Amino acid sequence: xxxxxxxxxxxxxxxxxxxxxxxxxxxxxxxxxxxxxxxxxxxxxxxxxxxxxxxxxxxxxxxxxxxxxxxxxxxxxxxxxxxxxxxxxxxxxxxxxxxxxxxxxxxxxxxx
Amino acid sequence: xxxxxxxxxxxxxxxxxxxxxxxxxxxxxxxxxxxxxxxxxxxxxxxxxxxxxxxxxxxxxxxxxxxxxxxxxxxxxxxxxxxxxxxxxxxxxxxxxxxxxxxxxxxxxxxx
Numbered sequence: 001x002x003x004x005x006x007x008x009x010x011x012x013x014x015x016x017x018x019x020x021x022x023x024x025x026x027x028x029x030x031x032x033x034x035x036x037x038x039x040x041x042x043x044x045x046x047x048x049x050x051x052x053x054x055x056x057x058x059x060x061x062x063x064x065x066x067x068x069x070x071x072x073x074x075x076x077x078x079x080x081x082x083x084x085x086x087x088x089x090x091x092x093x094x095x096x097x098x099x100x101x102x103x104x105x106x107x108x109x110x111x112x
Numbered sequence: 113x114x115x116x117x118x119x120x121x122x123x124x125x126x127x128x129x130x131x132x133x134x135x136x137x138x139x140x141x142x143x144x145x146x147x148x149x150x151x152x153x154x155x156x157x158x159x160x161x162x163x164x165x166x167x168x169x170x171x172x173x174x175x176x177x178x179x180x181x182x183x184x185x186x187x188x189x190x191x192x193x194x195x196x197x198x199x200x201x202x203x204x205x206x207x208x209x210x211x212x213x214x215x216x217x218x219x220x221x222x223x224x
Binding site for chain 1: 116142143147153154155160198209212213214216217
């Protein structure tokens, strides 16, 4: 049973650097979501795709953030010019339309 | 947007005790999920329960959508039940489809 996978699991970077994370959803799932979780909080929605179309973006997603899902399969989330406030756990989830979401293990980002 | 409130924020139990976690939400929802977040940050699906009652081993959940709340019951608690429990809902209104809004979580600690 192949669940949602994310890479890398941990990333440490210096302020001002660019980082990119990858998410591979469950293979038959057409929806893919990105969330961000900071310490002591519940996850917060960032953006989601249905197939390759990005259908919604949160106001949390500043212009330094960009997400793609070019062939409707895996997705990437890029953060440009990272700031210390970007330090968080970045979670990816996938689902069928109008169905249960399943989460990956997350990428923990630390910006020094 | 929709508000999700979980109670209690913290719960400490002795092994073998029973507990009830509550999730209140402020508007109509399409979906509701309960998760357990383990110490490594992985969100584990417990229940997908927009309405009705479900049981899975020592855990059960009830959602009363018309009254805008859900309950998670844990019976005969074990130390491995420790962690953070999140309720998350998908709001039915507006143009926001698919994204989950999470509560702040309940931190459960089970002592041997």
